[in-house]
Amino acid sequence: MIQLRRVIGTKPVKLLDKFREIDEFAVLVHGDFNRNNLMFKHDEGGRVIDMKTLDFQQVRYGSPCLDLAFFMYLNIQPNDRTQIWSKLLEMYHEKLLSNTSKILNVSPFDSIFDPFRFDKFMNHCQRFYLYGAIISETEKIAQLFHENMFDEKYRKFALMVGGELANETIVETMKHASKMGYLNFLYEME
Numbered sequence: 001m002i003q004l005r006r007v008i009g010t011k012p013v014k015l016l017d018k019f020r021e022i023d024e025f026a027v028l029v030h031g032d033f034n035r036n037n038l039m040f041k042h043d044e045g046g047r048v049i050d051m052k053t054l055d056f057q058q059v060r061y062g063s064p065c066l067d068l069a070f071f072m073y074l075n076i077q078p079n080d081r082t083q084i085w086s087k088l089l090e091m092y093h094e095k096l097l098s099n100t101s102k103i104l105n106v107s108p109f110d111s112i113f114d115p116f117r118f119d120k121f122m123n124h125c126q127r128f129y130l131y132g133a134i135i136s137e138t139e140k141i142a143q144l145f146h147e148n149m150f151d152e153k154y155r156k157f158a159l160m161v162g163g164e165l166a167n168e169t170i171v172e173t174m175k176h177a178s179k180m181g182y183l184n185f186l187y188e189m190e
Helices: 002-008 012-019 064-075 078-104 111-116 118-125 129-148 152-160 164-179 184-188
Strands: 027-029 038-042 048-053 060-062
Touching (some): 027 064, 064 078, 064 129, 078 111, 078 118, 111 118, 129 164
Antiparallel strands (some): 027 060, 038 048
16 A cells, blocks of 8 residues: 555546546446446346346446446455456456447457457556546445445444454455556556
């Protein structure tokens, strides 16, 4: 954390500006893409067969990795991240290309997708995953409050905020972000 503070210094606005950068990956993003804004339809066996997204109050134009990082850091437990993180990103990218190719009526291997291949997508996202790591920890308490402020989960989380367990959670999140290389772009900031 000391190293992160040293790199960002007193200029957090520069970091926010990095998260606002627009490039060829930019799309309309939800802005609050979390499980509390998703509705699922299940078949008789309980299998998810459809999903709808709700609450479009924070829609903006930016990297899809903002929503992706926020969703993943908020919803994947720290002890599960190492095991499933990379596989989920691969699956996400594969489905993204597959569905886009169906809409465009072209093969997912068509040269039109060359600028968006997995390695290029991951290089792009490296600059945005830190956003999810930072914002996910503050969003958790707001989410639990919204769901039911009288629930035991909210009470326990509210009691630990600022405590040792909260510190451990934040440290684990930032260690994961660092291990994945999501902090590297900070060293390039002037």
